[in-house]
Amino acid sequence: xxxxxxxxxxxxxxxxxxxxxxxxxxxxxxxxxxxxxxxxxxxxxxxxxxxxxxxxxxxxxxxxxxxxxxxxxxxxxxxxxxxxxxxxxxxxxxxxxxxxxxxxxxxxxxxxxxxxxxxxxxxxxxxxxxxxxxxxxxxxxxxxxxxxxxxxxxxxxxxxxxxxxxxxxxxxxxxxxxxxxxxxxxxxxxxxxxxxxxxxxxxxxxxxxxxxxx
Numbered sequence: 001x002x003x004x005x006x007x008x009x010x011x012x013x014x015x016x017x018x019x020x021x022x023x024x025x026x027x028x029x030x031x032x033x034x035x036x037x038x039x040x041x042x043x044x045x046x047x048x049x050x051x052x053x054x055x056x057x058x059x060x061x062x063x064x065x066x067x068x069x070x071x072x073x074x075x076x077x078x079x080x081x082x083x084x085x086x087x088x089x090x091x092x093x094x095x096x097x098x099x100x101x102x103x104x105x106x107x108x109x110x111x112x113x114x115x116x117x118x119x120x121x122x123x124x125x126x127x128x129x130x131x132x133x134x135x136x137x138x139x140x141x142x143x144x145x146x147x148x149x150x151x152x153x154x155x156x157x158x159x160x161x162x163x164x165x166x167x168x169x170x171x172x173x174x175x176x177x178x179x180x181x182x183x184x185x186x187x188x189x190x191x192x193x194x195x196x197x198x199x200x201x202x203x204x205x206x207x208x209x210x211x212x213x214x
């Protein structure tokens with residue numbers, strides 16, 4: 001049986017090489033991953049894909065406008081036609097109303113700006129999270145949370161404050177932290193004790209399996 005295909009965007013540093021490598025490490029045993037550039041963000045690239053995926057990286061609005069705004073309809077039509085969307089950190093922001101606008105009545109906002117957030121500055125750190133009722137310390141770098149007047153999504157994981165960290169809405173799966181993080185991300189002394197020995201990769205794989213309804 002053929003592996004499902006993930007079309008994964010890469011354009012370093014806006015779509016970070018490190019994030020892409022982590023996603024490949026976590027998912028490639030069970031999924032066929034094909035990378036695409038901003039020039040390949042089109043219907044032909046997505047024709048045989050099951051999931052289009054956008055990783056974390058540097059920048060948000062400026063990067064999106066430069067790289068993807070001219071071709072955003074290829075992504076929105078892929079999702080509207082039944083395709084699935086996976087977004088991590090910046091890729092989760094891009095699902096929101098100012099970018100691809102594929103969510104229904106959900107705002108994607110900076111977690112560090114939320115009143116109850118325990119993290120107040122933008123820097124690489126560890127966020128305590130509850131993933132399906134289990135506690136983890138997960139790599140975080142200015143990721144989003146998700147706000148809706150009426151809850152219309154499934155919460156897979158929450159930040160320590162209780163606000164959503166990873167959600168699914170129909171065929172869209174979004175994650176604020178970085179479960180794809182690699183060992184090299186934990187070199188700083190204050191990070192070393194939090195290396196997860198790829199346990200978080202298993203969480204990401206299960207998340208994608210659930211998104212695919214496997």
